[in-house]
Amino acid sequence: MKEERPVIGITMGDAAGIGPEIIMKALNDPAFYRMCRPLVLGDAKMLERAGRILGLPVEVKAVHRLEEAEFRHGVVDCLDLDLLPDDLPFGEVSAEAGDAAFRYLEKAVELARKGNLSAICTAPLNKEALHKGGHHYPGHTEILAHLTGTKEYAMMLASPQLKVIHVTTHVGLIDAIRRINPDRVYTVIRLAHETLRQAGFPKPRIGVCGINPHAGENGLFGDGEEEEKIVPAVTKAKAEGILVSGPHPADTLFYRAVRGDFDIVVAMYHDQGHVPVKVLGLEAGVNITVGLPILRTSVDHGTAFDIAGKGIADEGSLKEAIRQAVLLSSKENVSRSD
Secondary structure: OOOOOOEEEEEOOOOOOOHHHHHHHHOOOOHHHHHOEEEEEEOHHHHHHHHHHHOOOOEEEEEOOHHHOOOOOOEEEEEEOOOOOOOOOOOOOOHHHHHHHHHHHHHHHHHHHOOOOOEEEEOOOOHHHHHHOOOOOOOHHHHHHHHHOOOOOEEEEEOOOOEEEEOOOOOOHHHHHHHOOHHHHHHHHHHHHHHHHHOOOOOOOEEEEOOOHHHHOOOOOOOOHHHHHHHHHHHHHHHOOOOEEEEEOHHHHHHHHHHOOOOEEEEOOHHHHHHHHHHOOHHHOEEEEEOOOOOEEEEOOOOOOOOOOOOOOOOHHHHHHHHHHHHHHHHHHHHHHO
C-alpha cells in the first residue's frame, strides 16, 4: 500500500540560532508523525545538542539516504550534511553556520525537485551570517527563486486571522517605492488569486494597499503613486474576473481583512505587511513563498540569537508552518490530479 503521509523536508537554518531547538521541540509532538513524514536537513550533532539542552527523550538518527529514515515518533531523522564544528557557539554570527544554512536549503530544493520531498519547511537563517558565508541573498525567498529559476514569486504571510502577500520585501523603503510598478502589482494580485484558489477559496477577495497615507487621498499625499503604480494593475486584474479592489488606506484595510471583508491583503512593502501579522502573534504566523515550482513554508521569525541555547524558544510558528506544508501539499496533489 502506498504511503499517504507527505515527506516534509525541514531545513535547520542557522545552527547558532534557535532552529535546532524549535525543530526538536516540534518533532517531540507525536501529532506530526500521524500527518506527515518529517525529515530534517542539517547537522545531526546540532540537533543532538539541542535535545540535550531541552532534556527531550528523543533520538536523533543521522541518515544519508531517504530510505534509511524511520519516520516514527521518538526518532528525529536527519539527512546529515555534517558541515559544522561540534563547538559552534550559540548567538554568534558565523560564516560556517551561514554557509551551512545555505547548503541545507540547496539540498532540500534538489530533493524537492526530484519529487523526494512534498514540501520544504524552513527554520530561520541569519542574513549577516549568510553573507559572511559567501551567499549574497536578502533571504530564503530570493535563494529559493534563484535555485529554482523562478522569476515571478512573492512572499505571503499567513495567520489564522490574516493573510498578506508582498509586492516588495527585503529592500529599503525608498528602493521599494521605486520597484513598485503596475506589472509587479498585477503579478502579485494574480499570485494571491491563484494561491488562495489552490488552498480552497473559490473566489478569493483581495484588498490592495496604497503606498501613501490614506492611499494618497486623491492626490493630497505623495506624487500620484497610487494612480501610476497600482490602479492600472487593479483594473487589469478586475477585467480578468479577479475579485480585487483598491488601493485602500493601509491603516484600515488590515482591520477590514481581520474583520472578514477580505481573504488576503496585497502589501506594498515589507513592514506594511509584516507588522500587522506579527502584532497578531508570532507563534501563529507562517511565511509561504508563492510562485515557486516547489512548496515552501517557514516560520515567521528570526534566529533569536539572544535566547539561542537557553531552551526557551517557542516552537509554535514552526508547528504551524509544518501543518501548512502538509495542508498545502495535499491541496497541490489534488489540483495536479484533476
